Amino acid sequence: MAQQPQRGHTGRTLSTARLARGAALLGGLVLLPLATACGGDTESAALNSDPSKITAAPAAGVVAPAKVEVIAGLTGCQAEIRVEADELREGVCHTETADYLITTFPAEKYKLAWLDAAGVYGGTYLVGERWVVSAKPETLQRFRPKLGGTIRQLRGIGPTPAPGAS
Template identity: 25%
Template sequence: MRLTRFALAVAVAVLALAGCSSGKKQAAVPETATGSLESLAAQAKCKPAIQTDADEIRQAICKNAAGRFILATFTTDRGQREWTNGAEDYGGYFLVGRKWTAVGDMKVVAALRQRLGGTLEEGDTMKGMSGMPSAQHNG
């Protein structure tokens, strides 16, 4: 149940932070970073504002020169995958490393990847909108 609440909180933040890609070429990606939330935040050049400090997840809002993002660390790979899969249902862009995930708009996540390495993932924006009323009027 806790992971569901965390995923929902991240999904809301993703929607608030979502943006568009600039389409610029990127430099070579470094080896994927590892470490604590504080260590990853230092590598990302941000001071984390801790929002969740639980046994299975630590989550913070960060801001650096590229913009705002959420950084979360996990105690297990399974917990990370469940959280990330749930959050991806709401759309957005994710940078995924070993037991950590960063969430933000494409520009921010791409910039973070140059510091932290990791794998880029894109959330399912259509799935996240499935329960919302249509903007079209058929009458």
């Protein structure tokens, strides 16, 4: 008597189920790099992937996540905490040379979500591990040797100014 092939819980033969799972896994692995690379901002992706643009913070002596107060101290200010939440802490610094925000996050996923939301507004940010400093580009350039991180330019949405417009 001919033996029938074993069937899995889906009713398909086991070899077909294995093939389907393997194809789904392979498809997911092929699509994963494409999905994670679709940030849309190729300039900042190129900037952030250039090893010469990524440095440790020599003045800080660390690249680990820091507290708002630590980053503020390294930049020469005493931050006034204005947001204290589960997802982030934000402090504002007012100095003679610049005004800026320092935002820290308990997990990298919160920083990524914050950057995604900030992308709507555009702007330039100094981004480290679980922290972001928001300031004018020249201020960020001055802070980068002290703090490390990478400078990211987010495009924003909406119309762009005409050439020559201020």
